[in-house]
Amino acid sequence: MQDAKVKSNQDVLRVFSQSNTLSSYELIKGHFPENNKEIALSYLLKKKYHIGEKISFTKPGILKNKTYKIVGFVKSSEFLDKTQFGQTNIGNGRLSGFAVTTHNAFASPVYQVSRVTFKNTANLSPFSVTYRNRVNRVYHDQNKPQKALKKALNKNRQDKYDKYVQLYKQQYQQLTKHLNQSGSTENIMMIAPKSATNFRKSINLRERQSKKKLALPNDGVIISEKLATLLNVKKGSTISIKNSAGKTYHFKVKGICEMYLGHYIFMNQTEYTRATGQKYTANAYLITMRNHQPQEVNRISQKLVKTAAIETVVSNSSNRKILGSYTGSLNEVIFILILISGMLAVVVIYNLTNINVAERIRELSTIKVLGFYDNKATMYIYRETIILSALGIIVGFGFGWWLHHFIINSLQPDAAMFDPNMYPLNFVFSALIPAIITAALAIVVHHKIKKINMLDALSSIV
Structure with missing residues (x-):
């Protein structure tokens, strides 16, 4: 490799x-x-x-x-x-x-990847509890798998393997959590800043609904909202997360923060030392750039990776790109649904109004003969349509609110969260679309009623 x-x-x-x-x-x-x-x-x-x-x-x-x-x-x-x-x-x-x-x-006689199979997991679903228990049973024995791998690898690769295991323990931890309900395993970033003051300048920890700012506690952690939803936990709950070596960390949830992509656990130095049993050492840099253009981010990332002190760079712009890939196709689908709904509203209102006018042509002719102006005659027919449209908008608010939450909760991936809030502008635009369609068709109906020949309509009366 x-x-x-x-x-x-x-x-x-x-x-x-x-x-x-x-x-x-x-x-x-x-x-x-x-x-x-x-x-x-x-x-x-x-x-x-x-x-x-x-x-x-x-x-x-x-x-x-x-x-x-x-x-x-x-x-x-x-x-x-x-x-x-x-x-x-x-x-x-x-x-x-x-x-x-x-x-x-490949010029090197040394293999960079070692793939391992287990005989006792054949024909088992990789998402089943039995499969997971059998694999964990092997990896929990820290001596056998590592000795077997080191024996199979040459001395050069063995040194590199030991170096990376030790180096990983000194960095910010990338933890994993297996989800029983979906069978998937999610990656979780554990971040413990050296300075809480400087940390707040880059990452704003707050609750989504109340917008209340959250401070890193000494006796617990703050987790992202999507992670809390997947684990079905709330404030005061205790969660157990494993690191890459299979060691389990236990954290008490003291806060749930607003975060739309990825899973995060935030803590201060005191909680890091207590939970991991390791002395705190800062080994990563949280960088906020003045220029957020992708080209500039890529240029700086390349420059950092070329230095011998940097192992890798995790860019927030790449996370935005991933989230954009999730929502891009969804936006297209929503636009098509809105377009089709608008066309359906035009067809339904226009046809129903035409039928109403055709069936009540004599009434319209009579009231026009009696001296009603065209505007009054139009409202005589179209008032019912306006009332039904208003009732439809009000009922649509309730149904649309439920449908919004259903789609948001059903389509979002495990690693991302869509904003479930409904804002005033959502209701304004939802009401404007049918209102504009109703008003536009009212103009069409008004011109049609103005052209009614009263004598022809009344001449058919026996």
Whole structure:
């Protein structure tokens, strides 16, 4: 495995050697690489690259060649998220996708990835409790799996493995929590700032409904609202979260903050030391940039990753992009629904009004003969439509409020939260659309009533 940056753009790809047993790849288009100068990319990159194109890497690392010919596009079961492939220590710190080439395309005899299977989990669902218990039983024995891995790896890789395990414990922790209701495992960022004052300048911890600001407590933590919803916890509850080594941390929830993407646990130095049993050490930087343009963020990210002191960069702009991918298609669907609803309202009101006028043509002719002005004659017919439209708007407020919460709670992914609040402008626009349609059709009906021939209408009376 080797992370490599594409020379012609900012993409960073994780290049794997092709596996025919574990984590095999599904061919989507073209064919698999047949020599060390051919490569297959993720199928999600089909629109950006094409078969037959040459792709070059700036620093190939342990790859033998810098330039490869794209011969196909593949899908991997190891990457389930279409928008996020992970972090890296080159480029801007984020992976753009993955690629596959042959074994002999790598110059190093050392393997970078060790894939492990368990015989006693065959034919079990990976989301079942039995599967999880059997896997955890193996990983809870800290000696056997680590000794087996270290024996299989050479001394160079063993040193690197130990270094990364120790280094990870000194950084801000990335924890995991298995959700029984969905069967998924969520990543949780645990952040303990060195200075609470400086921390508040970058991240505003507050409750969503009351907008009350939250301070980091000494005897508990503050968690993001989406995490609290998934775990079904509230203030005063105790949660248990595991780190990558399988160690369980217990936290008491003292506050729930407004957060729309990702899962976070915030605490101060005192709570960090108590919960983890480790001495507090600051090992990450929280940077707020003056220029928030994506190009500038990428440039600074690349500059930071090039330094030897930085392992990776997690950018908030990439999180915004992920959230945008969630809501982009949803906005299109909502726009289409509004458009269709408006067209339906036009058809229904226009046809019903036409039927009403046709059935009451004699009444309209009579009241016009009696001296009613055109405006009075129009309101004689259209008053019912206005009243029904007003009642529909009021009933629609209640039904729309319920439908809004149903859609928001049903469509949002586990890693993100949509704003469930209803604001005054939501009701204003919801009322304006049918009101404008009703008013526009009133003008059409008014002109139609003005053109009624009273003599022809009354001449049919026997």
